[in-house]
Structure formats: structure tokens, C-alpha cells
Amino acid sequence: MRRAQVYMYEEIAGILTEDDEGFHFKYNSQYLESEIAEPISLTMSLQAEAFTSKILFPFFDGLIPEGWLLDIAEKNWKLDIRDRMSILLITCVDCIGAVSIVELKEDEND
Numbered sequence: 001m002r003r004a005q006v007y008m009y010e011e012i013a014g015i016l017t018e019d020d021e022g023f024h025f026k027y028n029s030q031y032l033e034s035e036i037a038e039p040i041s042l043t044m045s046l047q048a049e050a051f052t053s054k055i056l057f058p059f060f061d062g063l064i065p066e067g068w069l070l071d072i073a074e075k076n077w078k079l080d081i082r083d084r085m086s087i088l089l090i091t092c093v094d095c096i097g098a099v100s101i102v103e104l105k106e107d108e109n110d
Helices: 029-033 058-063 067-077 083-089
Strands: 002-008 009-019 021-026 051-053 099-104
Touching: 002 083, 009 029, 009 099, 021 029, 051 058, 058 099, 067 083, 083 099
Parallel strands: none
Antiparallel strands: 002 009, 002 099, 009 021, 021 051
């Protein structure tokens, strides 16, 4: 199982998880209660229930670089182009825009 904290600006918005059943995104309860809460995507409205998908959510997949930039990342980090979660975790720590992704190691708590 791999997990990542999803930040909206400087705030932890939620946790993205990949497990044997697919991908899950759940908003952080404190984020949902805050006055600054806004959805990370138009397709992922603010809700307490987790979103679930067999494939990486299109919003997160859209954060992954494309073209020559993806080629550079693939060669530098020896990434498997089919492992979208690994690419997301490595290349989207400092994204252009409001959302960033920070991997949670197994020994870290959310």
C-alpha cells in the first residue's frame, strides 16, 4: 500500500491511497471543517466519504508531466511509465498550481 498527503496550497487536504483494490482519496476532516476548504478538483467535491477508483483518478493523473519532461523524469529516476502512482509521488511534490503531493512512508501517520 502506498499513501500520499495531498496539499491544497499549504494545507493538508486529504490522503491518496493505492492498495490492492485500487485508489482512494479521502479529505481530511479538519480541512473539511475549515473556512478555507475548497475542492482539489471540480470532479472531487468536498465530502466526508472517500472517493474510490480502479485507476488513478484523472485529476491526479493530469498532474503528471507529459512529453519530454516525463521522458527526463523516467530516465533520471528509472520509473516504470505504467506505474502512475510512483510517477505522481516523485514528480508532483512541487507542482505548478495549488495542489502538491507528498509521499507518506509506511512508518508515518496521517
